[in-house]
Amino acid sequence: MATRWLDEEQQRAWRAWLSVSELVPRVLDAQLQRDAGLTHAAYVVLAMLSEAPGRARRMSDLARRANQSQSRLSHTVGRLEERGWVRRERAADDGRGNLAVLTDAGWDVVQQVAPGHVEAVRSAVFDPLSADRTRALREALEQVLEGLDPDHSLRVEHGADTAEER
Template sequence: MAQQWLDEQQQRTWRAWLTVAELVPRVLDAQLQRDAGISHAAYVVLAMLSEAPGRSRRMSDLARRANQSQSRLSHTVARLEDRGLVRRERSAEDGRGNLAVLTDDGWDVVRAVAPGHVDAVRAALFDPLTEEQSRALGEALEVVVERLDPDHSLRVEHGADAAR
């Protein structure tokens, strides 16, 4: 059977996706380094904690929500702990699990940095698009996500504050 290569349009789209997937995080990381001295990965951890009841999550849940391995999350949380933005605690529920808890200083960082971060997301991803293109992009990405995770077991549902 002959190999089915991407056609010209698919190849352009694929390469554009690869470039966007590299450049958007780089732009967001630069904004967060400039404004708060933290990486985008660290900010996502802070944001996920800020959205949680009691501003705390089990480390395993946080790793999934922040799209980080357990090992990488542990290093990220350690750096945030060193800055006083997060602390770790044993779970009161079962005494076995570890929780990451957003401190008041961490909450202050999220509140201070979030508006600039949202502006950076908007500038990087949405400002170049018309409203129609933005809607089409969202619809197309939702279709791809549905194909990749039809039973919703791999993804974490994000609310309206996901840009934070």
């Protein structure tokens, strides 16, 4: 079978994607480090907890939503526990699972950091784009995502009103 090389337009798009996928997290990490001494990965954990009923999620669900392995999430939650922003509890419904719970202090951090974070997201991603290009970007990314995960087993559907987008 012959190799299907990328054409010039595909090559340019791919290289732009590689650069964006490396630079956006770097920009967001820098903003969060500056404003709260947080990594983007830690902020996502706090944000996912802030959106949950009772500000608590099973660790397995949180790992999936935060796009982290169980091991990495455990370390992230441990660091957030040390700061008093998260605590772990046994799940009351079955006693087997563990929950991560956003504390009041963690909730305060999310409320303080979210405005600067959303401004960094806007500045890095959306300010350079018109409404039409934003829609086209969303549609293109959703199409790629559908090809990567057609049965929706690898992703969590995020609502339109999340802390990440506030």
